[in-house]
Amino acid sequence: MLVVSLLNELVRSPSADLDRAIAAALRRLGEYAGADRAYIFVLRDPGLMDNTQEWCAPGVAPMQDSLQGLPVSLIARWRDDFAQDRPVHIPDVAALPADAPEKSSLRMQGIRALLAAPMLEDGRLFGFIGFDRTRATGVFSDDQLGVLTGAADVVQGALLRQQAEARLRATSRQLEATLAALPDLLFEIDASGCYSGFVAGPRDLMAAPPELLKGHRLEAMLPPDVGAIARRAFDQVIATGRVGGVRYALDLPQGRRWFELSGARKEPDAAGQQPSAIFLVREVTADTALREELSRLGKIVETMSNLVAVVDPERRIVWVNAAFERQTGWRLDEIRGKVLGDLVRCAASDPAVSARLAEALARREPFHGETLNQDRHGNRYWIDFNMLPLWAPDGALQGFVSVETVITTQKQQETALAAMADRATAARLRLERALDALPDGAIVLDADERIVVANKAYYKMFPALADVAVEGAHVGDVLRAGVDRGLFLSDASPQARDHWVADRLRDYRETDSEKEMQLPDGRWINRINRRTADGGCIALGFDVTARHNHMAALDAANTQLRRALHDRANTEARMMGIIEAALVGTWEWELGTGVTRVGGHWLAMLGYEDHTSDIVPIEMFRSLVHPDDMRMLDANRAADLARDTNFIEREFRMRHKNGHWVWILSRSRVTERGPDGEAIAIGGVNLDVSNQKRLQRAVEMGGAFLEQVMQTSIAALVVFDAEGGLVYCNPEAERVLHLTRAEAESRAFNDPAWYLERVEGGPLPDAETPFRRALASGVPVRDALFALRWPDGTRRILSCNAARLMSDDGDLRVVESFTDVTEQLAINRSLDEARQRAEDASRAKSVFLANMSHEIRTPLNGVLGMTEVLESSLKEPEHKRIVGIIRTSGETLLMVLNSILDMSKIEAGKMVLDAVAFKPSTVVRHTEAVFAVQAEEKGLEFDVLISAGSDRSLLGDPHRIQQILNNLLHNAIKFTEKGAVSLKLSCKPGKPMVIEVTDTGIGMAEAQVARVFESFEQADGSTTRRFGGTGLGLSIVKELVALMGGEMALESAPGRGTKVRVSLPLPDARETEPARPRLAAPAPGASVLIGRRLLIADDNATNRLVLCEMLAGTGVQITTAENGQLAIEAWQAAQAAGQGFDLLLLDITMPVLDGLSALGTIREAERAAGLAAVPAVAVTANAMPHQVADYILGGFDSHLAKPFKHQELMHAIRTLIGR
Structure with missing residues (x-):
């Protein structure tokens, strides 16, 4: 009954409670058997077993945690009984044999008696249930054995059910995960054509959410055209059982997408039911695009110029394109199935290429090669081909594709190039032999500045470069190696080394270059480089150390003589360099045949440039050599060709085509000897040394001349x-x-x-x-x-x-x-003393002019300022006339003062001209407006003529040009009592700007014209008495014109007037913004001054009064101070009262504290308090340019020179306050 009861409990227990039910069963069985422990072991791979369930009687220690992963070998002796479904009964563990594998484990657990019943599945042991007694030994009774064995079967069934349900759950979860991971949509349509509710896959492929699909007809959830396609597919599935490859397109929010539908019929689960359809929908947008791309590629392959052939794995032709048919003459239908190699290979095809191709194809690898093929008519052609394997999606070899390019023309060109290379090699060999015949270093570079060849003399000259100056080396790398090894420079910085290498490379890149350089070892090398027609370069090097030592001695003897001899040596070196580098003729004489081949300038140096052959008959050579020299050559030939002779050098004359004799230096050597040592060929170079011969004669004459010069030199030489x-x-x-x-x-x-x-x-x-x-x-x-x-x-x-x-x-x-130099030093000391006295006088004059300017401008400011104020308040014309006379006189005095200062700046060289863009017409129009009034007052006609082009911008100083115009027109109007004054301006493109001022005035005699440009000079004394003036106007004009690089001309005659012409070469300024007139931009209106607070500081009461009167009626509030210290105190008081000043008008030269110091104190206080700087104007009689610059640097915003006009004062104030 116990077994039946346990069976009922285990069967009724759901899977979730099964572990708890098994535990309860173990407890009941253990108590029934009188056991202290009851447990279950389950086997697992590989050869291990685990204690999965355990019950222990009260007071008995549990062992489950330590009985995990035990080796199955512990129960090796039990396996036979278990296999027969018999229990293992051990009444006394201590009685087990000592070698029993399980004994030690059982004793470790404290087990004294044991009963184990197997659990089998289809005859396979998957575990056992055990019962232990730890307190006493003893035999389990037969009843107990029967009950416990039956219970084992019950527990076994429960465990198997538990495992099966676990596998089912895992399978279900795996299926669900698989369906969820599917990239395709899977759904079922029932027999009525409606969604059954089964749907899986990406939601974005579903026509609607799954919960909304069930019960709706298939075509109802799709666009009409797609719905019709889907309905036909459903009908085909129901009728035939399967459908596939049905493609359709849907316009989705992310764009047009293509899909492929496949389906299969699902048979009914029971009789009387209808079949349904299972559909799989896959997005094939990329696949559709790929198919279209493959279609396009197929058309491209069909129309491409390359030959394409597709063969099967046995290399039988499957397909060829049109280009293949055109080249071979075979049509596809004629050759399909034939072996490609048998069709196109010929007897001249390279068998090695065919063998390598066969090996590559056998390994199923790509192959690239070149071979010679033939068409159906036997015409042969070269191809460059690539043979590639074609693989099926499942990895099976489908065949090969051969892409071929016809290279017959290229092969023909390669053959021609090879022939040319052979000829070039022969020419190079001749060149090397000719260069090796030279005793001087020679190197030939190609257009990329890489070494083509260097002769033996070069390596002898620079043995340390033998490992780097090799063929193909860049000359820059060779130079750097020479610098690094100390051949060309010593103890130089990296920058100096790079600079030296760059200079040498520039020499090589020049068409012709000749320079001398001294090496660190003391040698002097004369380098001659000449570019060749192909862009290369021939460079020669001559050791001229001995000549340099000689020239150094001559240089030390006398500087002038040294320079002359150096020039002569350089001339000689250049001439020799030209002869060596430019007029070298190469030749090679084959003694056996008598044939002489010439090259280079051999023929040109004799005037036979039109000789078309490079072969010179021996008769022609002998006829050109001077008879005396021919006898010399014949007499020495045997010695020259002797076996121990190295270089052969002879000088002789040859007759030029024009009839004169040319001196030839011939250097050669035997280049080939026979077995017995006899000379077979001799090669060498010819150089035209006619000029060298003449120079030698000149040097010999120069030696005598040098001795004569040294003996008669006025310099002492020791x-x-x-x-x-x-x-x-x-x-x-x-x-x-x-x-x-x-x-x-x-x-x-x-x-x-x-x-x-x-x-x-x-x-x-x-x-x-x-x-x-x-x-x-x-x-x-x-x-x-x-x-x-x-x-x-x-x-x-x-x-x-x-x-x-x-x-x-x-x-x-x-x-x-x-x-x-005793007397010369005495003269120099006198000149230094005179120069110092002149500089002292110049400084004294500058100080005097500055003081004079200040002392005159200060009272003049009062005169002109009060005159302007008074004139604006007078009503009576007579009073206005009198005041006008005073104003004119004062302005005349100011103009005289300014002219003196300008002349002083010019004489001191401190006159600086601006260079800004301006329009000449604008300057002339402004000048015209000023002098038109003066001409009208004197009853003179005043004409201004401006030529076309005067509106274009020029670069110059418009202020000084206006000063030139003012001086010229002022003189013309002043010295003209009646008649006319005219001004002409000409500005033609590409020519100087020309100003002409003409008057019908008193004119001047020739002697007067000569004096009129001198400072403080006029035509004569009567002119000064009659018209006034300082005589500085034309002097200033002349100096300004000279500073601008122009010219000035004056034509005059007594009683007929004067014409002055000024020409100024001013450049165009097309890319520069034209300069505006020097008048400032319009200042803000008068209303901006109302309520503004001004501080005026001047130690002169008259000047303070002038400023106050000029500002009367403007609405400004004025505070005055007599010196800089009082100005500071007034500023501080205003700041303390919260009523700071809007503008400062400060004189510079004041007692107690000057204006610059006062402003400096105010600026420092502003910075300390974080206040904005109040605008400040320097109102001073100091008007020299350097003084004005000091004031601006000292913190002033502007400068107002005394005397000033009301308009100038108002413009300065409004500009700064409006800012």
């Missing part, structure tokens, strides 16, 4: 040996040193006969003598001054140059040249 002994002195040195030629041979540089002193006095130390300095430093000593005192007290000062040189015989020498 030469000392390394010990300081005098070995040479010219006549001038004998005169200066009081020596005879015989006495000179026994003197030293520090001979006691002459006492050497410093110029300022005291003995000259031996180390400071020019001899010792030149000997120690190795660099030339120039302009060294020292005194020479004779025993009689006579003292002379000498200027000496000294240089160290190495003579041709290797002896060290020091060459000195010196000149007696």
